[in-house]
Amino acid sequence: MDRTLAFIQSEMRRQLAPVYSPRELQQVVFELLEHFGFTRVQVIAYPDAKLSETDYEQLQLMLKRLADGEPLQYVVGTEWFMDMPFSVCRDVLIPRPETEELVRLIVGRCKRPSPRIADVGTGSGCIAVSLAKLIDGAQVTAVDVSASAIEVARRNAEQNSAQVEFVRADILADNQLFVPSSLDIVVSNPPYVTETDKNQMSRNVLDFEPHLALFVPDADPLLFYRRIAELAQQWLKSGGMLFFEINERFGPETVQLLENMRFDNIELHRDFYEKNRMVSAVWNAK
Numbered sequence: 001m002d003r004t005l006a007f008i009q010s011e012m013r014r015q016l017a018p019v020y021s022p023r024e025l026q027q028v029v030f031e032l033l034e035h036f037g038f039t040r041v042q043v044i045a046y047p048d049a050k051l052s053e054t055d056y057e058q059l060q061l062m063l064k065r066l067a068d069g070e071p072l073q074y075v076v077g078t079e080w081f082m083d084m085p086f087s088v089c090r091d092v093l094i095p096r097p098e099t100e101e102l103v104r105l106i107v108g109r110c111k112r113p114s115p116r117i118a119d120v121g122t123g124s125g126c127i128a129v130s131l132a133k134l135i136d137g138a139q140v141t142a143v144d145v146s147a148s149a150i151e152v153a154r155r156n157a158e159q160n161s162a163q164v165e166f167v168r169a170d171i172l173a174d175n176q177l178f179v180p181s182s183l184d185i186v187v188s189n190p191p192y193v194t195e196t197d198k199n200q201m202s203r204n205v206l207d208f209e210p211h212l213a214l215f216v217p218d219a220d221p222l223l224f225y226r227r228i229a230e231l232a233q234q235w236l237k238s239g240g241m242l243f244f245e246i247n248e249r250f251g252p253e254t255v256q257l258l259e260n261m262r263f264d265n266i267e268l269h270r271d272f273y274e275k276n277r278m279v280s281a282v283w284n285a286k
Contacts, residue, residue, distance in 0.1 A: 125153025190224035251276030
């Protein structure tokens with residue numbers, strides 16, 4: 001059995017060519033082999049190096065999952081976010097670069113010492129963990145309806161040495177949520193993909209990422225934003241800030257929602273693709 005890196009790369013390209021573009025495929029090859037301890041330099045410089053038989057068998061299973069369309073991040077079990085490794089599986093969404101922009105926006109706007117923060121719909125915990133690590137003295141509470149997601153987020157907090165409190169709750173149904181009051185910041189990247197948008201989504205997202213964390217009804221696309229804004233009115237101290245990641249199609253509507261709910265200093269922010277992606281607002285108790 002030929003287990004050299006040269007042969008393995010050839011096999012990987014052959015098996016995965018129907019799934020990835022040539023440019024994507026090279027990146028996948030490097031990341032898969034890195035999972036087995038080979039740096040990119042080693043992959044290029046030592047084509048005759050070999051995988052062990054055990055690793056080779058594991059690689060074949062991983063290639064089958066990739067050929068079936070499963071995202072690479074789920075197959076290797078890790079995605080990097082804000083220069084930190086996060087464990088991911090099909091119980092949580094894969095962290096995206098756009099959400100890193102949301103984290104950077106919050107870090108840049110947060111001027112209060114040791115702020116109290118709630119991340120609603122934490123998923124993998126990428127926002128909560130990042131804020132706990134990047135803002136000195138931050139006291140972060142992360143909320144999610146999914147027990148499985150909470151466990152993934154808890155592991156990510158532990159592996160990145162972040163202090164985060166976790167609360168399992170259904171924000172649409174629970175009126176009494178165990179979240180600290182007098183918060184400085186409420187942040188959420190809630191479900192915002194409408195059922196109509198499904199037709200434009202790639203198969204690897206539709207077939208593998210959790211629909212609970214993705215979709216909202218066409219009839220009420222701002223369902224979660226409205227509810228989280230209501231909770232923010234209860235939780236935030238005067239002058240506290242609310243941050244959302246949003247559906248690019250509903251930027252003005254989200255701004256209007258917050259205006260109607262008497263938030264101040266509402267701003268619509270674009271991402272690096274120049275799409276409406278974030279909204280920030282201030283709550284001044286009246």
